[in-house]
Amino acid sequence: MADWSGLTTDVLEHITSFLPFPDHYRFGAVCKNWRSVSKLRRHPPAPQLPWLVLDEESETKKRKFYSLSEAKHYSIEIPELHGRYICGSSYGWLFAIDIKITCILINPFTRECYELPPIPAYNRNVDFITLIEDVPSDYIEGPRNFTLKEMQTRSVFKAILSHDPKERPDFTAMILFGEINTPAFWRPGDSSWTVVDGPKCRFEDVLYFKEKFFVITGMNLLHVVDFELAGPKLKEIGLEIGQDGYPQQTYLMDFNGNLLFVERFCEYVQELDKELDLTVGFNVLELNLEVNYFCEWDDIDDYAMFLGRNSTIFFYSGHSPNCKKNGIYFTNVTDGFYGCYDLGIFDMTDKKISKFYSNEVFPRVGAPIWLSPNPW
Known part of the structure; x- marks a missing residue:
């Protein structure tokens, strides 16, 4: 032998x-x-398909992950994530916020970690000093207030990185925070987040593309962050985007150097004995900023797209037999009233939706989010 x-x-x-x-x-x-x-x-x-970051086990506090390639769950002891809400994923790193509304940036496999400054206060009706944990907001009279647990899940809508911190120590972190998802950025060495000046409207997504940060508003107006001015500001790009209809959520994606705008449409349907707001389809548009033009895409070749509160993730289907080519893998838009239940794969060819996970309803704290494994 x-x-x-x-x-x-x-x-x-x-x-x-x-x-x-x-x-x-x-x-x-x-x-x-x-x-x-x-x-x-x-x-x-x-190459391995993205992992799904789930909630933590109630007894052990281990963080649960789901490997799409293996169709297998892992429970990993990561003390830094105990009790934290995952609000962003980028280059294999996680943004995690705790009950005190402080945030860390961590690689869950190597345990490398950055302590980030406190999230900027944003709600004029909230006094962070007098907030009382677990007091139902229904009992509070007057302007809308939030408990600390509500603030934990509402403070940051999305968080991304410009580069992998392992490769570029001069990376920039960008978040969409507050009631209208205001952009703010942080760089290693900064003592606080810098809020980007811009229009007082709700922002839907943020993307780092060709050395610049782009954000999209709820009215499908594209802006770029201008760092060259005395104070960073948003500069509108004169491009009217979108098709007919009202998408539930929009995304900006970088696909091999092409700037994509993705519209997600939902409808109320009867499922799980409840009336749920479920995804029914997507539109994928390519934006050409040089000539202010967009066109619709019918497919993304042999790739799959992974949408959620994560940075751009595209995966070549030839690297895994379990990957559905020309598919859009998606997770919940937000933490719904009944929790997180809207997970599936949209086939851009036949426009049908299939499941990659069970119909399990996840709790409101700990919504599933995609993570590109980055263990080195």
């Missing part, structure tokens, strides 16, 4: 280049020699 433990380092390293990162850990458990090779980490893991 061959002595597999005696394989040379170069052969073993070549083998690891074909393994997704969960198999790297299994590989290292075989024997001492294989474990030493697995720790070298000279080759990145094989």
Whole structure:
């Protein structure tokens, strides 16, 4: 019988280049020699479908993840995430906010972490000093106030990074915060978030594209963040976007250097013995900023798109037999009254929606969010 433990380092390293990162850990458990090779980490893991970040286990407080490639759940002990709400995902990092409305940026697999400044106060009707945890807001008379648990899930709508902090220590973090999702940014070394001056309207999404941050309003007006002025401001781009109808949510996406605008449409349907607001379709448009023109796309070739409160994620279907090409994988738009239940795959070819997960209803705190595994 061959002595597999005696394989040379170069052969073993070549083998690891074909393994997704969960198999790297299994590989290292075989024997001492294989474990030493697995720790070298000279080759990145094989491409793997995004993971779904779920809520934490009530008893152990471990964070639950769902691997789409393996159709398997993992429970991982990450003390930094205990009791935190995940409000953003970018380059394999998570933005997580706690009950005190403080936020961290963490890689859940390496446990590298950045402490971020407090989220800017935004609601003139809320006094952060006098907020009382767990007091139902229905009991508060006068202007609308929020409990700390409500503030935890409402403070930040989305958070993204300009670059992977492992590759660019001079990265920029951008959030949409507050009642109208006001843009604000932070860079390592800053003592606070800098709020971007702009129109007082609701913003739907933010994207870092070709060295610039873009935001889109609820009226489908595109703006770019101008950092060159004395104070960062939003500059409107003269492009009227959109098709007929009223989308529930819109997204900005970077697909191989193409700026895409995605409209998501929902309808109330009877399901799970309740009337739920469920996704029924998407429109995908390409924006050409040089000539102020947009056109509709019927497909995204052999790729899949992953939508949610995460940064742009596209995945080449040839890297995984479990990936549905030309599909849009989506999670809940927001934390609904009944929790998070709107998960599925929209096929851009036949316009049908299928399930990639069960009909389980997730709690309001801990909405599923896509994460690109970044374990190195």
